[in-house]
Amino acid sequence: MRLLLTGAAGKVGQAFLPAFLSDPRFEEWEVTALCNNRVIEAADRVSVVQGSMADPEVVARALAGATHVVHMAAIKETPDQIFDVALKGLFLLLDGFRQSSVARQFALLSGDCAVGHIFQRYDAPITEASERRAYKGSYALTKTLEEVMLEQFGIQYGVRWTTLRAPWIMEKDDFRYALALGEEQFGGPAWAELIDGVALEECREGGYVPVMRDARGDYLRRNFVHVDDLVRALLAAIGNARAENQLFNISMDRPVDYGDVGALLAARHSLRPIEIDTPFHSNWLDNSKAKMMLDWAPQVDLEQMIDRAWRYERAENDPRIVWYPG
Structure with missing residues (x-):
């Protein structure tokens, strides 16, 4: 073959x-x-x-x-x-x-x-x-x-x-930098479009984690x-x-709840959640079919994804590069 x-x-x-x-x-x-x-x-x-x-x-x-x-x-x-x-x-x-x-x-x-x-x-x-x-x-x-x-x-x-x-x-330290509030942020959304400029600068001084709320006011649930x-x-x-x-x-069993993200990072890394109102929608990507027909199940849950991302240390020959725009 x-x-x-x-x-x-x-x-x-x-x-x-x-x-x-x-x-x-x-x-x-x-x-x-x-x-x-x-x-x-x-x-x-x-x-x-x-x-x-x-x-x-x-x-x-x-x-x-x-x-x-x-x-x-x-x-x-x-x-x-x-x-x-x-x-x-x-x-x-x-x-x-x-x-x-x-x-x-x-x-x-x-x-x-x-x-x-x-x-x-x-x-x-x-x-x-x-x-x-x-x-x-x-x-x-x-x-x-x-x-x-x-x-x-x-x-x-x-x-x-x-x-x-x-x-x-997600891989390596992606999830950590997806939550970064500075120029080192990986992916989106662009925080400057959601947070007041003065408040964003204060948050960028360190110690905060963004916790998004969806269009209904609930904590955003996002699939990873x-x-x-x-x-x-x-x-x-x-x-x-x-x-x-x-x-x-092919997704995690549950979408990532940003309320849970804030709570876990506050407990494990002493980060302070900053709540952000967004126009985004909480959706749930159902992986039941793959679990039934492929005999597959995801093994990395939210806690493991956080632990992996915060433990990962990039080598000098492994820079974070965004190869494509968007």
């Missing part, structure tokens, strides 16, 4: 590839990594094809002999790349794959941006049957269109597909997943007949 992997140099790809290669289920498999701007090194059982997914010749070389595809590569808030890279690239991959005599499974890593994250309101848990409601921006639009395109290739051409839809993916749990879900889906033509929500 041969797996074609896109996005191998990204956050999930760097965690996924060594886990895949060390899994006894896949010890006879080979991997082709399709890389563009960031390139991994070829290794035992791993070959590399470099080039853009928008180039038909590059895609054809990468697909040669591939029985399975795991497509992780993504663009963020780069509108000029929506069609030429993200959608054209996925179309070329799918069109080549559906014509292959050895094709078995095409897996897509998607995101809860396709169901609005915290920007769209749902009055019930978000299941795989819930309506797609992307939030504003290029990234959410591409993920929504990618999910639909993959499903349509299944309908039109019989491509066997699997989509894993993940919320905000640790990269280790996502990798385990991907491994469970590859080559699994029960995953054929299925969409799975």
